[in-house]
Amino acid sequence: MPQSITVVVDQTDTISSLTSQLLAQACHVAGWQVLAGPYWLPDSFAVTIAAQPVQSHNSEVAIIASQNPGLIAAARPHLTEQSIVISEEIPANQSLYNPQTQLIPIAFNTIARQVHKKPVVEPVIVGCAMAALGLAPKLAKNLPNTPHIEAGYQATVIQLAPLKLPRLGNKNDGVWLSGQQATILGLLAAGTRYLAHVPTTAQAVNWLGADIPMVANQTTTAAQAVSQVMGAAIAGCRVAAFIDQDDMGSLLPTIQTAIEAEQPLVVVCQPIRDLWLQPSFSSLSSLLNEQGGLLLKPANQQQCYAMAQEAANIAEQLQTPVVISLDGPVAYSSQAVNNLQKIKLTPQRGQLLTYKQAITQTSFQSYKSTPNGLSPRKLPGQPGPTIKVLADHSLAAQTKRLTKMAANLNHPIYQLHGPIEADITVLCAGYIVGPATVAMTELKKQGLSLNILQVTVPYPPNSEQILPVIRGGRHMVVVEAAGGSSLATLLRQQTGLHLSHVLLSDRQPQIQAQDIINYCLDTFTHGGHSL
Amino acid sequence: MIDQLATNWQPIAGPFTMWQTLQLAVDQAGYESQRLAMVYPDTRSTQPLLMANTICLPADQVMSASMGMVTANPALKVIAILSADQLLADWPTLQQLSTENHNLTLLVIDSPSASDCINQTILSLLSNLDCWQARAFVGDSLHMQQLYQAAIRHDGLSLLSILVPTSSENDLTYQAIRSRLFALQSDKNKIGNWPATDRAKAYQMLSQPKQRIDVGLLHASPGRPSYQKVLLKGLDGALVDQPFKTLSLKNLLP
Numbered sequence: 001m002p003q004s005i006t007v008v009v010d011q012t013d014t015i016s017s018l019t020s021q022l023l024a025q026a027c028h029v030a031g032w033q034v035l036a037g038p039y040w041l042p043d044s045f046a047v048t049i050a051a052q053p054v055q056s057h058n059s060e061v062a063i064i065a066s067q068n069p070g071l072i073a074a075a076r077p078h079l080t081e082q083s084i085v086i087s088e089e090i091p092a093n094q095s096l097y098n099p100q101t102q103l104i105p106i107a108f109n110t111i112a113r114q115v116h117k118k119p120v121v122e123p124v125i126v127g128c129a130m131a132a133l134g135l136a137p138k139l140a141k142n143l144p145n146t147p148h149i150e151a152g153y154q155a156t157v158i159q160l161a162p163l164k165l166p167r168l169g170n171k172n173d174g175v176w177l178s179g180q181q182a183t184i185l186g187l188l189a190a191g192t193r194y195l196a197h198v199p200t201t202a203q204a205v206n207w208l209g210a211d212i213p214m215v216a217n218q219t220t221t222a223a224q225a226v227s228q229v230m231g232a233a234i235a236g237c238r239v240a241a242f243i244d245q246d247d248m249g250s251l252l253p254t255i256q257t258a259i260e261a262e263q264p265l266v267v268v269c270q271p272i273r274d275l276w277l278q279p280s281f282s283s284l285s286s287l288l289n290e291q292g293g294l295l296l297k298p299a300n301q302q303q304c305y306a307m308a309q310e311a312a313n314i315a316e317q318l319q320t321p322v323v324i325s326l327d328g329p330v331a332y333s334s335q336a337v338n339n340l341q342k343i344k345l346t347p348q349r350g351q352l353l354t355y356k357q358a359i360t361q362t363s364f365q366s367y368k369s370t371p372n373g374l375s376p377r378k379l380p381g382q383p384g385p386t387i388k389v390l391a392d393h394s395l396a397a398q399t400k401r402l403t404k405m406a407a408n409l410n411h412p413i414y415q416l417h418g419p420i421e422a423d424i425t426v427l428c429a430g431y432i433v434g435p436a437t438v439a440m441t442e443l444k445k446q447g448l449s450l451n452i453l454q455v456t457v458p459y460p461p462n463s464e465q466i467l468p469v470i471r472g473g474r475h476m477v478v479v480e481a482a483g484g485s486s487l488a489t490l491l492r493q494q495t496g497l498h499l500s501h502v503l504l505s506d507r508q509p510q511i512q513a514q515d516i517i518n519y520c521l522d523t524f525t526h527g528g529h530s531l
Numbered sequence: 532m533i534d535q536l537a538t539n540w541q542p543i544a545g546p547f548t549m550w551q552t553l554q555l556a557v558d559q560a561g562y563e564s565q566r567l568a569m570v571y572p573d574t575r576s577t578q579p580l581l582m583a584n585t586i587c588l589p590a591d592q593v594m595s596a597s598m599g600m601v602t603a604n605p606a607l608k609v610i611a612i613l614s615a616d617q618l619l620a621d622w623p624t625l626q627q628l629s630t631e632n633h634n635l636t637l638l639v640i641d642s643p644s645a646s647d648c649i650n651q652t653i654l655s656l657l658s659n660l661d662c663w664q665a666r667a668f669v670g671d672s673l674h675m676q677q678l679y680q681a682a683i684r685h686d687g688l689s690l691l692s693i694l695v696p697t698s699s700e701n702d703l704t705y706q707a708i709r710s711r712l713f714a715l716q717s718d719k720n721k722i723g724n725w726p727a728t729d730r731a732k733a734y735q736m737l738s739q740p741k742q743r744i745d746v747g748l749l750h751a752s753p754g755r756p757s758y759q760k761v762l763l764k765g766l767d768g769a770l771v772d773q774p775f776k777t778l779s780l781k782n783l784l785p
Binding site for chain 2: 214
């Protein structure tokens with residue numbers, strides 16, 4: 001029994017897969033730990049199940065259920081002897097497959113039409129995959145289109161020998177969340193009451209219940225979304241904007257205004273295409289570095305929930321915008337997140353004046369220069385002097401903002417995963433922590449110890465924090481996906497150290513655990529002798 | 532003093548009269564300066580001369596930010612100031628403000644030339660908005676003050692265009708406009724014969740070529756509750772007054 005099983009299915013539209021969500025929920029109900037999200041084969045999603053929490057999808061495909069011949073062909077090199085291939089027809093080049101591989105033809109569309117005059121294929125494929133996993137269709141009783149799932153299951157179960165997987169008795173109690181949902185939930189839990197979003201991120205926002213004490217407003221452009229929440233922030237509300245990463249370029253002047261006007265807001269950005277690309281954010285990072293601002297990068301759903309709360313607090317404490325950048329595999333992957341109740345940050349409202357404090361003010365002081373750069377924040381409607389919000393471009397104002405960041409930003413910028421001391425330290429950010437964690441486990445079996453230094457706050461740089469850790473490491477490897485060597489460059493700028501072992505996947509945009517394993521074995525073992 | 536300025540027109544008189552008259556209207560409406568917020572573009576050479584909270588932003592952010600402010604705290608009276616060009620440049624936001632009927636006052640500074648007092652393109656676009664709309668002339672301060680008061684007191688989006696001659700030939704423009712003014716309502720409390728509640732008819736009449744320049748209430752949709760009024764009922768209080776505590780997951784999950 002392998003540690004985990006990866007099932008590959010079709011991508012339904014450009015950014016999601018109904019099939020993977022339905023299958024994942026059936027596996028979740030069965031008691032498995034599940035990770036469902038984008039897979040690196042073209043137009044595919046994956047559901048990976050295991051007894052332990054899943055960090056990343058496998059390179060080997062145990063089951064593929066797809067109506068896309070192109071995907072079936074692309075998956076062939078990743079199949080094993082035990083793999084099961086469920087497709088509309090037997091693949092044309094059958095002789096290329098391992099004789100042990102089970103090739104199961106299922107007429108998905110015909111079955112879907114037989115069940116209902118409006119054919120829905122995705123649940124039929126879910127039923128087929130459930131049969132291959134040996135999961136009873138009753139586990140899907142609360143899912144939509146149960147008859148379709150049942151029909152797919154019945155058509156498949158008579159043709160194959162399902163994988164032999166140990167049964168898990170107890171239902172997983174975690175909350176089933178995607179990275180997008182976890183982030184929004186974290187913002188809400190932290191007291192965010194105004195959320196503006198663009199149409200491309202509406203799906204994630206509309207998932208929320210109707211009775212929550214929050215306004216979710218859809219705008220035409222990202223700049224309008226950020227402008228709206230800035231207005232609400234000026235009025236004293238905790239706010240967030242949920243935008244598309246592609247809008248970031250056009251958004252920079254708006255974010256700059258929020259920085260210069262010292263308004264606390266959270267901007268969540270996610271990709272709607274190029275899901276595996278890690279954007280370099282070069283323009284945004286320059287803005288944050290030069291003017292004052294923050295960028296957080298969570299690695300999984302649990303971190304999304306926690307960092308969203310941190311972002312809301314930091315924004316108000318420092319009176320500045322905080323950007324949360326979600327990588328595609330984090331935003332669109334789902335898994336059950338445990339112990340959410342324990343992640344509770346007390347809302348910190350920074351220098352916000354109370355009613356009693358406001359009434360004693362004799363003049364508006366929100367941009368007044370102070371030793372630590374933080375000034376009292378007054379809201380319209382409070383007693384005392386009226387406010388004068390202004391985006392101040394002057395050098396004095398910029399100096400004040402940078403003083404504020406330098407004097408008050410004591411948030412840890414990294415998290416260490418694995419042993420404190422190791423042969424190799426992998427520096428990475430975002431979704432790559434998942435594959436790196438799998439690599440850590442595999443390399444340990446081969447005599448190499450590895451730990452992971454996850455950079456959670458890439459911007460602004462903080463060399464005081466990161467330098468001692470990097471200097472203390474024996475061998476450092478920066479791992480980042482295609483899209484620019486932003487992390488490696490940033491670390492060089494911060495530390496002055498040339499980190500020679502930089503792994504960039506230039507043949508494909510995505511990083512897999514096997515890439516890290518191969519690189520470490522090739523580079524750090526000599527003639528079979530590990531370091 | 533205002534009357535004197537109105538009859539002896541100078542370039543500075545336009546903005547000055549606007550702010551003085553607005554201050555009078557705001558005072559009469561009973562708004563404290565702390566509850567009043569003026570949002571205006573950073574392209575304006577002078578800031579509004581008003582006892583109020585002032586928020587100076589890039590022009591393309593003014594309407595969106597104003598919407599956010601009043602939604603977060605409906606107790607505020609938010610007045611946004613834009614030129615006609617700036618207003619139309621952010622048409623999607625203007626449409627949203629109108630469709631959802633946000634409780635906001637938009638003061639639109641319209642600077643016509645002597646030959647083209649009414650921009651027909653602007654007029655045709657504004658005819659698509661179902662909100663309280665009026666037009667005033669800065670040279671008639673008493674009438675403008677009445678319209679300010681009505682705009683501020685309106686529950687929902689109110690859009691008040693103010694004809695302000697500011698060009699170098701402004702005296703000519705001023706005279707040209709003043710001589711052609713026609714008050715649609717003779718009594719401030721009555722709509723009169725003007726079909727103000729029938730938007731299509733009102734704008735059809737406004738767009739007909741004629742010598743006179745109509746000022747007064749152009750259109751109103753009585754009875755439409757503002758977005759903020761509906762929101763307050765649903766949320767049981769303003770967003771800024773919501774309990775600021777960590778909600779339990781049970782409350783948050785759908």
